[in-house]
Amino acid sequence: MLHDFLHLKAPGHWINDPNGFIYYKGKYHLFYQHFPYLPRWGTMHWGHAVSDDLVHWEHRGIALYPSKAYDRNGVFSGTAVEVDGALRLYYTAVRYDEENPDNVHRALDNRFAASQALVISPDGETFDNLDAKRQVLPVMAGGAAGDPQNTRDPKVWRAADGSFRMVLGSTWKGIGQLLFYRSPDGLTWTAAGRFGDEALGTTLECPDLFCLEGRWVLLGSPMGITADGLAYPDQSTWMPVTFDETTCTLALEGRPTFVDWGLDLYAPQTTLDAEGRRVLIGWIRMPGPVTDAPDGRAPWRGMMSLPRLVCWRDGQLCFPVHPNVTACFTEPAQGLAPLADHRPVRLQGKLRDGQGWNIGGLRIRREGDRLLTDRSEVFGGLTGYRLTAEAPAGTAAACALDVFVEENLVEIFLDGGRAVVSLVVRGLGDTLAGDFDAVTTVRDN
The missing domain is CATH 2.115.10.20 (Glycosyl hydrolase domain; family 43)
Structure with a gap:
């Protein structure tokens, strides 16, 4: 089965x-x-x-x-x-x-x-x-x-x-x-x-x-x-x-x-x-x-x-992520390396105004009270689709991010689900750049 x-x-x-x-x-x-x-x-x-x-x-x-x-x-x-x-x-x-x-x-x-x-x-x-x-x-x-x-x-x-x-x-x-x-x-x-x-x-x-x-x-x-x-x-x-x-x-x-x-x-x-x-x-x-x-x-x-x-x-x-999900992420992770073994990665941290993260080519940035994303590098060169997205003004006041990364999908929960940005991706790389509080993965799947 x-x-x-x-x-x-x-x-x-x-x-x-x-x-x-x-x-x-x-x-x-x-x-x-x-x-x-x-x-x-x-x-x-x-x-x-x-x-x-x-x-x-x-x-x-x-x-x-x-x-x-x-x-x-x-x-x-x-x-x-x-x-x-x-x-x-x-x-x-x-x-x-x-x-x-x-x-x-x-x-x-x-x-x-x-x-x-x-x-x-x-x-x-x-x-x-x-x-x-x-x-x-x-x-x-x-x-x-x-x-x-x-x-x-x-x-x-x-x-x-x-x-x-x-x-x-x-x-x-x-x-x-x-x-x-x-x-x-x-x-x-x-x-x-x-x-x-x-x-x-x-x-x-x-x-x-x-x-x-x-x-x-x-x-x-x-x-x-x-x-x-x-x-x-x-x-x-x-x-x-x-x-x-x-x-x-x-x-x-x-x-x-x-x-x-x-x-x-x-x-x-x-x-x-x-x-x-x-x-x-x-x-x-x-x-x-x-x-x-x-x-x-x-x-x-x-x-x-x-x-x-x-x-x-x-x-x-x-729309905060269900606690049954967060309970799965208990193992410290070395960057995005677990993705090579088809294991998801969880990233937690805060962004100050002007700061950004690079998640395997997916770029996240805070500008004022907005969160901006750009997946141009990880969408397989496809055209006719929305490559950038942003959470509405006011939702990034604290800009505490809880990000769940898999090979085909990245889900960004902003300030405890005050806004969520889910993005289909293709070909994530192994680059992980940003000031993170925690990077974890699952024990097994």
Whole structure:
């Protein structure tokens, strides 16, 4: 059985959005969008992995795959809920209007119909794709009722009164929408409201709505908000909102803020960990496949971020790295040498104004109250991508850095998660220059 440490990676070929992230029967379950044939996007399945601690992952193979007329062309993103001991997986089912004759894994002219479906697993380990599937919401009628193609990614939760709520991402007149539904049993659903705003992009993907310490938060992935000709135009944001769970009425309390300022992370999903803390994992987008994996897996493309807590601090939503991650880094390290043995490195320290670090060619620098990064030297010469990134003004007041380095990804946690900058890299060197408080690695992986 294939295992991953710290970051869940594609078991070969392609992954994207995390799905069905849940702590269930003593284990963390993380499903993910998966095309099992090539390291590029295609007909979506749900891959499945489990973990005891959010850092050691065991791949369990494919959980969901197309098997019905309504999902024959893709099992798109969704969430998981435990009901009476069983695991319910809600997802978007896709049926192409017509398959591309040159590639049946793509829709001709990108035309398809989306509905919402459910699989019930008795144990979180077995998934009956033939007899346990049901369609719970048909293709939308269009207009204000919901776009028949671009309505997707159900987030389902149990409300305070014991009934169920669902929110879907959608679009109307070029503006992102939230569509709300309620249900007494999670099986039969009734429309309960709609909210739209330009802050939700042209279409909102992967909505995640939750109450944290008495305040509601909307996580989502609005499309088109950085459409400047560079990859990627779609990003993930958070916003404080007011939300009435009974009436499903929502109002924004502020403007959107990026979840991760490296702009490689997308489609984050949250759940509660074993201690009841909210934890987030997101998909890290990669421009190409890794073809020389040390464990012999097939060329792979796409990985998940480190798990991050979600917490309020001084009115700001922060994303500090999960303590199960930091607990792994106990061994003093000699620079970036552990990377040669495929072991990650943790760097800790503070930057004063004008100071910088060089991490194998990735450059980090503080200018005033901003943190600037430049990966031009470690991105394989690729063009059309964002090579520089910066955390917003004010987030580098103390500029205490906690940096986790692997061969394909560097994650920078600034001032205890007040801002996070995650950057895909290629070809890190062995140069390590900077004034560090600690350089550590893991005992084994």
